[in-house]
Amino acid sequence: MLDEYTVSKVWPTDSFTMGQVDALLEKEGIQRDGNLDYTCAIQDDDLNVIATGSCFGNTLRCLAVDSRYQGEGLMNKLITHLIDVQYERGNVHLFVYTKVNSAKFFCDLGFKEIARVDGTLVFLENRADGFAGYLRRLAATRRPGTAGAVVMNANPFTLGHRHLVEVAAAAVDTLHLFVVSEDASLVPFAVRKRLVEAGVADLDNVVVHESGPYIISSATFPSYFLKDDVAVNEGHARLDIAVFTRIAAELGVTQRFVGEEPTSQVTGVYNRVMCEELPRVGIEVHVVPRLETGGAPVSASTVRRALQAGDMETVRALVPASTYDYFASDEAAPVLARIHKAGNVVHY
CATH class of the missing domain: 3.40.630.30 (Gcn5-related N-acetyltransferase (GNAT))
Known part of the structure; x- marks a missing residue:
């Protein structure tokens, strides 16, 4: 049959x-x-x-x-x-x-x-x-005391990201910082992770992790990468947060820190669902106001626009020295070429 x-x-x-x-x-x-x-x-x-x-x-x-x-x-x-x-x-x-x-x-x-x-x-x-192996590897980084978590794409790592990490790291004994591993951004994952590690190297209580396919990935949260605000699926956000809950339990994380998101509807939905769901499992959510300069929030999209325009002075004002040094180096040429060709760089 x-x-x-x-x-x-x-x-x-x-x-x-x-x-x-x-x-x-x-x-x-x-x-x-x-x-x-x-x-x-x-x-x-x-x-x-x-x-x-x-x-x-x-x-x-x-x-x-x-x-x-x-x-x-x-x-x-x-x-x-x-x-x-x-x-x-x-x-x-x-x-x-x-x-x-x-x-x-x-x-x-x-x-x-x-x-x-x-x-x-x-x-x-x-x-x-x-996933079981991923949890075991994370568990090996668990430390005594209170623990918090931050998840970021860092495309690229800015002073705004640094501000969020500083606020979070000051509130807990250990901060677990997850860099989104999905290679769907203009700045490749390997570069993003390197710039994050360099940008927080002086903070002894910060542990940097790869998110793998388990946090904000095309498997758990495709809406994040498609940037289709109309089609944002709240279910994707709930799934991603359900997976994060298991990760948090492995690390003893009881606080999650997120940057305020006034412009991106996708991230805004995610933050709202996070604030609804995580307290139910004993994880407090802290929404940290954006760092501002000149009356405007520091954002990665502003940095990408400046990189596209070749405005390195604006880049210098918005990113840590380690991020600036990378983009001012010859090594960044392929990434800069991608940014120059991208057209609208805001929604990456």
């Missing part, structure tokens, strides 16, 4: 089949994610969609099988197809979003649960020691 069914790609322009996909997802209590880059379906002899699944980046999502066909192995066929698609893309570390009642199916396939949200969504990965 299973061999009779074929998994086929659904093109975004195929409005009829995509409409059937939406109808099936809705019937199964799932809303199609706005962030998808591949969708497939299984159809019956009358071309009715009876099963569907999708990808975004290295995640599998929007998986559903018509209730009349459940138990016939269609979900397994979908997952096999989607994993093949991911492997062809070169993605071997995979993540899955699924409903709570489907989680056991993926666990039986070898996926491991990372976190769940509101009893409605489960987030899993296909590595037995992925």
